[in-house]
Amino acid sequence: xxxxxxxxxxxxxxxxxxxxxxxxxxxxxxxxxxxxxxxxxxxxxxxxxxxxxxxxxxxxxxxxxxxxxxxxxxxxxxxxxxxxxxxxxxxxxxxxxxxxxxxxxxxxxxxxxxxxxxxxxxxxxxxxxxxxxxxxxxxxxxxxxxxxxxxxxxxxxxxxxxxxxxxxxxxxxxxxxxxxxxxxxxxxxxxxxxxxxxxxxxxxxxxxxxxxxxxxxxxxxxxxxxxxxxxxxxxxxxxxxxxxxxxxxxxxxxxxxxxxxxxxxxxxxxxxxxxxxxxxxxxxxxxxxxxxxxxxxxxxxxxxxxxxxxxxxxxxxxxxxxxxxxxxxxxxxxxxxxxxxxxxxxxxxxxxxxxxxxxxxxxxxxxxxxxxxxxxxxxxxxxxxxxxxxxxxxxxxxxxxxxxxxxxxxxxxxxxxxxxxxxxxxxxxxxxxxxxxxxxxx
Numbered sequence: 001x002x003x004x005x006x007x008x009x010x011x012x013x014x015x016x017x018x019x020x021x022x023x024x025x026x027x028x029x030x031x032x033x034x035x036x037x038x039x040x041x042x043x044x045x046x047x048x049x050x051x052x053x054x055x056x057x058x059x060x061x062x063x064x065x066x067x068x069x070x071x072x073x074x075x076x077x078x079x080x081x082x083x084x085x086x087x088x089x090x091x092x093x094x095x096x097x098x099x100x101x102x103x104x105x106x107x108x109x110x111x112x113x114x115x116x117x118x119x120x121x122x123x124x125x126x127x128x129x130x131x132x133x134x135x136x137x138x139x140x141x142x143x144x145x146x147x148x149x150x151x152x153x154x155x156x157x158x159x160x161x162x163x164x165x166x167x168x169x170x171x172x173x174x175x176x177x178x179x180x181x182x183x184x185x186x187x188x189x190x191x192x193x194x195x196x197x198x199x200x201x202x203x204x205x206x207x208x209x210x211x212x213x214x215x216x217x218x219x220x221x222x223x224x225x226x227x228x229x230x231x232x233x234x235x236x237x238x239x240x241x242x243x244x245x246x247x248x249x250x251x252x253x254x255x256x257x258x259x260x261x262x263x264x265x266x267x268x269x270x271x272x273x274x275x276x277x278x279x280x281x282x283x284x285x286x287x288x289x290x291x292x293x294x295x296x297x298x299x300x301x302x303x304x305x306x307x308x309x310x311x312x313x314x315x316x317x318x319x320x321x322x323x324x325x326x327x328x329x330x331x332x333x334x335x336x337x338x339x340x341x342x343x344x345x346x347x348x349x350x351x352x353x354x355x356x357x358x359x360x361x362x363x364x365x366x367x368x369x370x371x372x373x374x375x376x377x378x379x380x381x382x383x384x385x386x387x388x389x390x391x392x393x394x395x396x397x398x399x400x401x402x403x404x405x406x407x408x409x410x411x412x413x414x415x416x417x418x419x420x421x422x423x424x425x426x427x428x429x430x431x432x433x434x435x436x437x438x439x440x441x442x
Contacts (some may be wrong), residue, residue, distance in 0.1 A: 016074075036126055040125065054433055064120070094127070099401060117377055144327070153316065156300040172194075207225055236261045246278065255281070262290050287308035295316075
């Protein structure tokens with residue numbers, strides 16, 4: 001069960017210092033110049049996908065909403081800023097009452113995205129919006145990278161369940177966020193109890209090699225685990241000799257043995273041998289779980305193997321070689337004055353080196369072909385064409401500073417499955433290539 005289903009408060013500390021100093025120094029200068037209250041529009045997007053990726057996955061939106069709600073400058077935070085002379089007293093006074101009061105629109109979590117997609121649009125005064133840049137990018141860049149890797153791995157697994165088990169390979173707090181993002185991307189379970197507690201993700205786990213090494217004999221370890229956890233447990237069979245361990249595992253647990261786990265060796269060869277041995281011993285329903293530093297390519301190479309589930313750690317929580325999505329947060333429009341009725345003016349950075357951006361408050365829609373398959377990501381700043389009116393992607397997430405709704409994680413996960421299914425089939429290919437659909441600007 002997801003805590004969001006229960007309406008429980010999410011216990012998140014103040015996120016006010018999850019930021020870069022220049023956000024606050026810009027605020028100070030803008031307050032002094034009288035431009036801080038100009039109505040502004042910021043957008044989150046990426047100029048390109050990681051090399052070889054065919055699509056991106058939006059993940060972390062729910063955590064962004066938590067972060068925005070908890071962006072508060074309490075007495076301790078203000079004291080730190082004062083003692084270190086980060087900003088002046090007028091700015092500290094302004095920060096003391098900070099509450100984001102603007103609007104946020106974005107791609108719904110779990111949706112896919114492409115280069116230029118306005119993944120998140122933040123609107124309000126320059127002052128209130130600029131402060132959120134770093135924390136928003138920190139969450140979206142991390143979680144979307146993990147979700148994209150998870151999605152590729154889930155596609156490679158071809159319906160076989162995936163277990164997230166990377167907590168020991170990353171920062172302890174990042175591990176919780178990674179487990180959440182992996183679940184969005186298609187993983188079935190996690191080994192991380194904090195993720196289970198916080199987000200209601202199903203958790204699994206049995207034993208490591210240390211448990212076998214603790215006992216005088218491998219049989220004793222198996223017997224102790226079966227006595228404690230039942231015959232449906234998963235026994236780790238590669239501490240010593242795999243063939244002997246499988247034989248003992250079935251002797252101890254009987255044909256009701258739930259699963260065996262293989263964590264080393266030539267997984268393709270060993271899995272075939274273990275399956276044959278289990279069948280010969282009458283344990284035809286005993287599943288085979290493989291681990292051992294898997295990524296999407298290793299998972300795909302095991303497609304023909306008699307493997308029932310995969311456990312993935314390091315490669316998942318590091319984005320399988322792409323730990324960030326290179327998302328940016330750019331001012332794309334601002335008012336000519338602090339007058340609430342002043343019209344918005346499109347603004348954009350113009351520079352060399354591939355870092356240009358397109359000004360204007362944008363909408364996005366996904367055009368489908370006659371078979372209902374996506375054929376283009378269409379982005380514009382003017383009126384939405386009638387033909388695309390019901391294909392718009394951005395949804396309202398925050399209005400007047402109030403979060404409109406929070407979704408159960410299972411709904412986000414289901415959305416990703418549906419979104420991916422509507423892309424051309426080549427989206428799931430692991431071979432390097434361009435984005436599976438082009439981005440068109442109108």
